[in-house]
Amino acid sequence: MESTGFLDMDVRGRGQGLRDDEIEAVAMAVAAVVVNTMRGDPSSSRDALAELRKRRALLQRVGEAPDCVATCQAVIQLCVTLSSGVFPQETPHWWIKRRTGGTWEDLRLCDDGTDEYYRQKLHMLMAMFRQIVATCATYVEKKVTHYRMPLPVEQVIAFSLYRWASGEMYESGTSAFGIGRATGLQAVRDVTSALLQAYPDAIKWPVGRRRAQILRAFRDKVFPNCFGAIDCAHIFIDKPADAPSANYYDRKHKFSVQAQVVVDLDLRIMDVHIGYPGSVHDVRVLHNSQLWRRAQAGELFDAPPVSLLHGVVTRGYLLGDNGYPVVCPWIVQSYGGIDQGPEEEWFDTRQKVARGCVERAFGWLKCMWRLFLRTHKTNLDTLPQQFVAVCTLHNILLDAGIDFDENLLWEVDENGVRRRVDLGIVGNGAGGRQRCTNVDGDLLRDALRDRLALM
Numbered sequence: 001m002e003s004t005g006f007l008d009m010d011v012r013g014r015g016q017g018l019r020d021d022e023i024e025a026v027a028m029a030v031a032a033v034v035v036n037t038m039r040g041d042p043s044s045s046r047d048a049l050a051e052l053r054k055r056r057a058l059l060q061r062v063g064e065a066p067d068c069v070a071t072c073q074a075v076i077q078l079c080v081t082l083s084s085g086v087f088p089q090e091t092p093h094w095w096i097k098r099r100t101g102g103t104w105e106d107l108r109l110c111d112d113g114t115d116e117y118y119r120q121k122l123h124m125l126m127a128m129f130r131q132i133v134a135t136c137a138t139y140v141e142k143k144v145t146h147y148r149m150p151l152p153v154e155q156v157i158a159f160s161l162y163r164w165a166s167g168e169m170y171e172s173g174t175s176a177f178g179i180g181r182a183t184g185l186q187a188v189r190d191v192t193s194a195l196l197q198a199y200p201d202a203i204k205w206p207v208g209r210r211r212a213q214i215l216r217a218f219r220d221k222v223f224p225n226c227f228g229a230i231d232c233a234h235i236f237i238d239k240p241a242d243a244p245s246a247n248y249y250d251r252k253h254k255f256s257v258q259a260q261v262v263v264d265l266d267l268r269i270m271d272v273h274i275g276y277p278g279s280v281h282d283v284r285v286l287h288n289s290q291l292w293r294r295a296q297a298g299e300l301f302d303a304p305p306v307s308l309l310h311g312v313v314t315r316g317y318l319l320g321d322n323g324y325p326v327v328c329p330w331i332v333q334s335y336g337g338i339d340q341g342p343e344e345e346w347f348d349t350r351q352k353v354a355r356g357c358v359e360r361a362f363g364w365l366k367c368m369w370r371l372f373l374r375t376h377k378t379n380l381d382t383l384p385q386q387f388v389a390v391c392t393l394h395n396i397l398l399d400a401g402i403d404f405d406e407n408l409l410w411e412v413d414e415n416g417v418r419r420r421v422d423l424g425i426v427g428n429g430a431g432g433r434q435r436c437t438n439v440d441g442d443l444l445r446d447a448l449r450d451r452l453a454l455m
Contacts, residue, residue, distance in 0.1 A: 103162065103176035104155055122161045123368045128400055132195075133157050139194035151179065151187070159184060160191035164390055167370035169377075189382065195389045202392040203269055205300060215303055217265045221354040222452050223332075225306045228262045228270055229319045229355035230291075230331065232282045233362045234424035235259055235274070235387065236375040243277075243380055250278030254375065256424065258285050259387060262318060263361040265354075268398055269391045275384045282323035295330055308447035317444065319355035329441035332448060347449040362423045365394050367408035373421060 106117060110126075118126045133154050140157060142150035159177045163184070166173065174184040206214050206227070218226035234256035239245050248255045256278030262271040273289035286292050294300050301316025308314065320331040334348040366373040369390040411421050 102178055104158060104178060107158055108154075121165065122158065123165050124161075124397060124400075124402055128397070128402065129158070129161070131400075132396070135198045136191065136194040139197050140190050151183070155179075156187045157191050157194075160188045161393075163188055164369040164371045164386070164393075167374045167376065188386065192382070192385050192389045195392050196385065199392050199396065202395045203272060203388070205270055205294075206264070211303070214264045218354065221265070222350055222455060223319065223354055223448065224308075225301075225303045225314050225316050226332075226354070227301065227303075227316050227318055228264045229358040230260065230262045230286075230324075231321060231355070231358040231362070231425060232258050232260045232285055232323065233366070234278050235372050235383065236424060237380075237383070238375060238377045240380055247277035247279055252424075254278070257380070257383060258282075260285050260289060260291075261358065261361065261391070262291065263358050265357050266398065267357055267361040267364060268395055269361065269365075272388055272391050274387045275380075286324070292328075295328070301330060308444075309450045310443060310447050312443050312447040314444060319351060321355065329444060331441070332445050335445075335449075343449055343453045347445075347452055350452060359423070359425060361394075362425060363409050363421075364404050365391065366423055367421060368397075368404070369393070373423070 103121060107121065109117075115125045118124060118129055122129060124132075136157060137153045140153045155177065159173065159179065162168075162177070163170070163173050168176075170181045170184045174181050177184070179187070211227075214227060215225060218224070218228075234250055234252070234254070235258075236254050236256045237248070239255050240248055245255065248257065250256045257274065258276040258278060258280055259272065259274040260282070261269050261273075263269050271291050273285065273291060276285045276288065291300070301314075303316045305313050305315050317330045317332050320333050322333055322336050324331045324333055332351070334351045335344040336348070340348070372387060372390065409420055410418055412418050
């Protein structure tokens with residue numbers, strides 16, 4: 001209606017610098033701008049009348065413009081008025097959370113303290129963060145929708161890393177990044193999937209040159225043809241709502257999920273298996289893992305054979321604790337017990353030192369990505385993928401030479417006492433000396449013991 005009224009105005013005699021058709025074209029353009037900005041309904045008839053008068057006054061000024069310059073000035077004045085709020089502008093829908101600043105805005109700053117801030121919040125340097133963003137961008141980018149522009153890839157990845165590194169709840173973490181809780185949940189899922197797709201070979205069994213380096217390193221620790229060390233740790237969670245909670249109640253009287261890893265002396269993770277409830281024994285976790293199936297099929301331990309004493313020949317094995325007392329011939333555990341001879345005691349000491357790499361790896365992994373150190377709410381369906389994702393990050397940072405802050409291994413309790421953090425490594429082995437019922441495994445351990453005694 002207003003558009004028609006505007007075109008009926010007598011403007012032809014007033015504009016000496018424009019032709020009639022030019023004046024009418026400007027009038028139509030201005031009218032279109034006015035009509036397109038009328039998105040909201042006024043709250044009352046009085047408000048509607050006031051708005052109508054303001055719009056007609058602005059349109060009249062355009063109609064009375066004497067020449068081209070005046071007409072342009074009127075259009076400019078109209079635009080200024082629009083920006084000042086005279087006409088209601090289209091705004092985001094009420095259910096869309098407005099984005100604010102916080103930790104994300106601080107991460108975007110580039111100054112002398114940027115790397116330190118990245119190390120504090122994301123446990124990596126800015127250059128490493130940008131490298132991860134560049135690699136994962138293809139898998140994280142979202143399409144532009146009708147409602148709003150998608151979050152920048154950098155912000156999505158930064159939030160997920162911050163969530164894992166800080167261990168904060170979604171509510172506080174999303175607030176620091178100016179996003180909603182649902183957006184945060186989806187961001188973690190997207191980044192988890194992106195890391196697993198972008199770095200498919202970050203966690204893999206060693207072959208070629210890497211395998212030779214690992215075998216040489218363990219040989220220098222007096223364990224020839226040893227591929228790594230194996231152990232389990234607990235990821236503490238709140239009482240699960242949609243699963244039998246008794247199954248997740250572990251020996252430390254907490255709810256947890258078991259995570260099994262194999263690492264080398266450089267603390268690099270070569271295999272990971274997670275998902276079994278905390279009450280499950282380490283041996284059962286092993287028996288249900290892909291590692292067990294591949295080892296039984298002869299796909300893992302394929303090093304050149306090494307001959308030991310007593311006619312024992314080995315092509316590879318792992319070092320483990322007494323949580324694997326009777327399991328298989330390719331896990332060498334300590335003798336344990338209190339009735340040891342000097343040779344067995346010396347073997348146990350060297351074996352414990354060598355397999356200490358797996359405990360240090362858990363320390364680095366869980367203290368850098370503190371979400372998996374603390375008790376937290378989690379979706380049991382997505383927890384395994386998230387843990388594998390942080391294991392991937394662990395290896396990426398190792399390859400990049402990122403230094404680990406040893407202070408992360410310590411915390412101050414409620415009494416002000418500084419102590420080492422609980423890594424959730426709970427042994428399942430019984431006290432006292434355990435003998436392996438598998439003859440081959442028993443002979444392998446004795447052969448390694450006697451070889452060490454001769455050195």
